[in-house]
Amino acid sequence: MNFQTSIDRTVADLASMLLPGLFRRGIRSRELREYLDGTELQLPDPGLQRTHRVDVRSLDRRLQCAFRVLQWHGESAPTLIYHHGLLEFPFDAIIRNVIPYQREGFPLNLIAVQAAYHRSFSQFSGDCDSLDKWMAMTAASIKLVDALCSRIKVTSNSRVALTGPNFGGHIVNFHHRLLGGADVYIPLLASGRMGDELLAAPLRRLIARNALAHEEELRNRLNAGISFPAEPNNNIFPLLPQREDKQLLELQMAYFTGCDIELIDRAVVSGAFAFKQLRNHILDSLYKSYKVND
Numbered sequence: 001m002n003f004q005t006s007i008d009r010t011v012a013d014l015a016s017m018l019l020p021g022l023f024r025r026g027i028r029s030r031e032l033r034e035y036l037d038g039t040e041l042q043l044p045d046p047g048l049q050r051t052h053r054v055d056v057r058s059l060d061r062r063l064q065c066a067f068r069v070l071q072w073h074g075e076s077a078p079t080l081i082y083h084h085g086l087l088e089f090p091f092d093a094i095i096r097n098v099i100p101y102q103r104e105g106f107p108l109n110l111i112a113v114q115a116a117y118h119r120s121f122s123q124f125s126g127d128c129d130s131l132d133k134w135m136a137m138t139a140a141s142i143k144l145v146d147a148l149c150s151r152i153k154v155t156s157n158s159r160v161a162l163t164g165p166n167f168g169g170h171i172v173n174f175h176h177r178l179l180g181g182a183d184v185y186i187p188l189l190a191s192g193r194m195g196d197e198l199l200a201a202p203l204r205r206l207i208a209r210n211a212l213a214h215e216e217e218l219r220n221r222l223n224a225g226i227s228f229p230a231e232p233n234n235n236i237f238p239l240l241p242q243r244e245d246k247q248l249l250e251l252q253m254a255y256f257t258g259c260d261i262e263l264i265d266r267a268v269v270s271g272a273f274a275f276k277q278l279r280n281h282i283l284d285s286l287y288k289s290y291k292v293n294d
Contacts, residue, residue, distance in 0.1 A: 030135065038139075049070070067148060079160045086203075193251060262281055
């Protein structure tokens with residue numbers, strides 16, 4: 001076991017001691033596409049450096065997401081929409097270090113998105129008790145990202161890129177496969193196989209034992225029935241973590257067949273704190289996307 005993997009396992013062990021267990025109240029849920037079709041929201045008019053709460057209705061559930069415009073450089077500047085990772089509090093903690101816009105000049109618009117049930121650790125631990133709630137949360141985030149992307153494209157000339165680590169990376173990939181519409185996709189430390197990755201070490205330690213008793217059903221629901229891409233995509237630039245689990249790494253790389261994949265010598269949790277490497281990958285990906293579309 002290398003040092004990075006040991007960090008991930010230590011973090012997962014600590015979190016599992018504090019969390020009652022994900023999906024402890026059951027894994028009954030509908031397909032992700034059903035939640036997406038049944039999810040509605042309305043964006044408020046955004047203001048700079050304010051957290052905007054967004055009320056969401058997902059089938060029979062009411063949720064609340066949020067977003068914050070961290071920097072607006074102009075209508076012609078590229079826009080980076082960041083969705084936070086799992087258990088990232090506050091929701092813009094990592095992106096403020098990856099893109100330190102307050103210390104250095106980055107000529108881009110920057111928006112951070114907060115998932116439902118992520119206002120605090122206690123809210124997350126209390127509300128993510130069923131797969132039904134998790135899928136509603138996932139759909140709400142995808143729809144919020146999509147609404148922001150659409151609003152920006154209608155009101156400006158900005159090219160829109162989506163990014164985020166681990167859970168945020170899954171949101172990016174799901175949006176790419178199920179809705180589309182962004183110009184660039186930069187998933188960090190995640191493929192579209194959310195079930196395989198959440199059920200792999202060390203994150204599976206966060207899942208309740210009674211839910212793990214139905215592992216294959218849980219895996220299939222979380223993977224959302226999304227198959228590997230049938231053809232190369234030139235607008236998606238994944239960053240994947242080196243894993244001791246080579247089989248899972250191969251599965252992740254197969255998901256991105258034909259894409260420009262970069263590997264980072266970090267594990268899935270510790271990789272989210274490799275700020276310089278994440279920054280370089282995001283900026284390089286934006287540059288490459290301009291070259292591809294020239």
